[in-house]
Amino acid sequence: MSDPKASFRMSVLLSAQRALVGEVTSRMRQIGVEFSPAYIRFIIWYDGPIGEDEKNNFDAGVISQVVADFPDPEHGDPLVGLKFIRCDAPTKIDYQGFDGDLVYGRSEPFEAS
Secondary structure, eight states, X not given: OOOHHHHHHHHHHHHHHHHHTTXXXXXXXXXXXXXXXXXXXEEEEESSOOXXXXXXXXXXXXXXXXXXXXXXXXXXXXXXXXXXXXXXXTSOOOOTTOOSEEEEEOOOOOOOO
């Protein structure tokens, strides 16, 4: 018997990975996905000012592909959204309040505290 929660998680993460191919830019430090049966939310920790173009490009390139995998919120599919958080390097990323899975992380120098 298959676990519906694990199956949903796998579907969300595979959809996210597929959608991110070719869409990650050099200023995206980390990307996480929070999800429940009601929503899928991408959190993008971004290095530098966040312009409308960045948001619109991510929406068009990534969010639209995930929506294609979960197209019918009126019949139980989750709503899909995004949130950009400015976090300039080398500032350590604060994950407080994040309750999801990281799906991308760029290579950055490690600084011991």
